[in-house]
Structures are given as structure tokens and as C-alpha cells.
Amino acid sequence: MVTAVITGASSGLGKEYINAIIAQYPSVDAFWLVARRKEVLKEVAQEHPDKTIATISLDLSKAESYDLFEKLLKENNPEIKVLINNAGYGKCTDFFSSNRAQQTGMVDLNCRALTAMTRLCLPYMLDNSLVLNISSIASFVPTPRMSVYSATKAYVTALSRALRDELRPRGINVTAVCPGPMDTDFWNVANVPEGKSRLIDRLPRVDPKAVAVGSLRAAKRGKALYTKSLFYKFYRLLAKLLPHGFLMEFTEI
Numbered sequence: 325m326v327t328a329v330i331t332g333a334s335s336g337l338g339k340e341y342i343n344a345i346i347a348q349y350p351s352v353d354a355f356w357l358v359a360r361r362k363e364v365l366k367e368v369a370q371e372h373p374d375k376t377i378a379t380i381s382l383d384l385s386k387a388e389s390y391d392l393f394e395k396l397l398k399e400n401n402p403e404i405k406v407l408i409n410n411a412g413y414g415k416c417t418d419f420f421s422s423n424r425a426q427q428t429g430m431v432d433l434n435c436r437a438l439t440a441m442t443r444l445c446l447p448y449m450l451d452n453s454l455v456l457n458i459s460s461i462a463s464f465v466p467t468p469r470m471s472v473y474s475a476t477k478a479y480v481t482a483l484s485r486a487l488r489d490e491l492r493p494r495g496i497n498v499t500a501v502c503p504g505p506m507d508t509d510f511w512n513v514a515n516v517p518e519g520k521s522r523l524i525d526r527l528p529r530v531d532p533k534a535v536a537v538g539s540l541r542a543a544k545r546g547k548a549l550y551t552k553s554l555f556y557k558f559y560r561l562l563a564k565l566l567p568h569g570f571l572m573e574f575t576e577i
């Protein structure tokens with residue numbers, strides 16, 4: 325079956341990718357939705373009764389989850405048309421007094437899981453298929469108080485660009501998706517509720533649905549990187565032109 329694999333599909337941006345893929349890729353008839361919350365994944369699946377949806381409850385920050393996923397791939401031999409590496413989280417805190425497991429957990433999920441899932445899925449990917457790696461505008465300039473998060477996203481953007489080059493001859497395009505702030509569960513998990521950060525409160529929001537639709541379209545066109553909205557495209561340009569030491573005066577959350 326022609327399949328889309330989406331990690332972090334139980335909420336926010338990941339959930340929006342299901343509708344975007346249905347609209348833009350009618351040939352995709354099966355979805356593999358991966359996240360920890362099985363019940364929530366099942367509710368998401370019920371919204372699409374006409375599609376074959378596998379809800380796969382895995383904690384992708386744990387290495388044994390990759391073995392289980394590999395087993396699923398071998399047993400089912402899917403033809404993967406789209407892989408969306410979306411599962412991720414950030415924690416906003418000063419590093420000195422932070423929780424060690426939460427800091428290293430970001431590296432495990434945002435970097436290691438994304439790398440493992442890409443490597444595992446590649447042998448099942450069709451010619452003319454897509455990998456979308458969800459990075460962030462935080463990958464453009466280091467972000468004090470979200471230092472580990474922004475570093476993990478810099479990894480995602482850099483890895484995506486290099487893999488795009490490597491995988492193009494195989495007919496696989498890799499796109500780094502770099503959204504600005506979206507109103508999802510992300511900010512509760514990050515411990516930045518409304519009113520806690522003047523910077524985050526002031527920054528323009530991007531709509532996760534528009535990010536899913538726009539980034540999938542950009543990936544189909546072979547783009548290396550996608551950022552929604554002129555404001556954040558301009559920020560990306562500034563990050564290329566100005567010293568990061570200067571910009572970091574403004575990025576602290």
C-alpha cells in the first residue's frame with residue numbers, strides 16, 4: 325500500500341499533515357501514525373474512516389522503539405511515499421538549573437529518533453517520494469534559555485540539507501520545515517504559557533494547517549527549506565547576514 329508515515333501525529337502540526345497529504349496525495353491510501361498516546365491517535369484515526377490507518381504507540385525517545393518499528397516495516401513492507409519526522413519538544417529554562425533528563429530527552433527525540441526513523445524508512449521509500457523534517461526558526465540562530473532545543477533544530481536543518489543532496493539521485497527529496505511559533509501544545513510542554521515570555525507573546529503566530537499545506541507543496545517542488553510568512557523569511561535572511569552574537573541579544577526567551 326502507498327503509505328505516509330507521520331511521527332507526532334496525535335496533535336498540533338503532525339495531525340494537520342494528515343489532511344494535507346489526503347488533499348495533495350490522493351494515491352496515499354494508508355497512514356502510519358506514531359506517537360505515545362494510543363487513545364488520542366485512535367481518535368485522530370476515526371476522523372478519516374475512508375483511509376487505512378495504523379496507530380502506532382511508541383515512545384520515540386527510547387532506542388527499543390526503533391527495533392519495534394523496524395519489525396513493523398519488515399512485516400508489512402509498505403511503499404512509503406511521504407515520511408514526516410515531526411515528533412519533537414522544547415523546554416524553556418536556564419541550562420544550569422535544568423532537569424538533565426528533559427535536556428537529553430530533547431536530543432533523543434528531536435535528533436536521534438528523527439535520524440533513526442529516516443534511516444529505517446529509506447529502503448521502503450518509492451522513487452519520487454518525500455521526507456519532511458520538522459525543524460524550527462530556532463535553528464537559524466542559537467536561542468539562550470532554549471539552548472538545547474535550538475541546537476537540536478540546527479542539527480535537523482543541517483542534516484536535512486546534506487541528506488537532500490545525498491538522496492536526490494534516488495528520487496527522494498528532503499525538506500527542512502522551519503515554522504515560527506504555532507499555537508499548539510508545544511508551548512505548554514515548553515513551560516512558556518501565555519504571559520511568561522514577552523518575546524514569544526509578541527511574535528506573530530503561524531497557522532499549523534497552513535504550514536502543513538505549504539511545506540508539503542514546497543517539498544513536492546523539491547525545496548530544501550520551507551518557512552511560513554514573510555516575517556520569518558526576513559528573519560532567516562537576517563540570520564545569514566548578521567553576526568549571531570548580535571542576534572542572540574534578541575532571541576533569549
Ligand SMILES: NC(=O)c1ccc[n+]([C@@H]2O[C@H](COP(=O)([O-])OP(=O)(O)OC[C@H]3O[C@@H](n4cnc5c(N)ncnc54)[C@H](OP(=O)(O)O)[C@@H]3O)[C@@H](O)[C@H]2O)c1
Nearest residue numbers: 332334335336337359360361384411412460505506508510
Ligand atoms: N509549536 C511551535 O511553536 C513550533 C515551532 C517550530 C517548530 N515546532 C516543531 O513542530 C513539531 C510539532 O510540534 P507541535 O507544535 O505540533 O507540538 P505538539 O502539539 O506538542 O506535538 C508534539 C507531537 O510529538 C509527539 N511526541 C512527543 N514526545 C514524543 C515521544 N517521546 N515519542 C513519540 N512522539 C512524541 C506528541 O505526541 P504524544 O504526546 O502522544 O507522544 C505530539 O503528537 C515539533 O518538532 C516542534 O519542535 C513547533
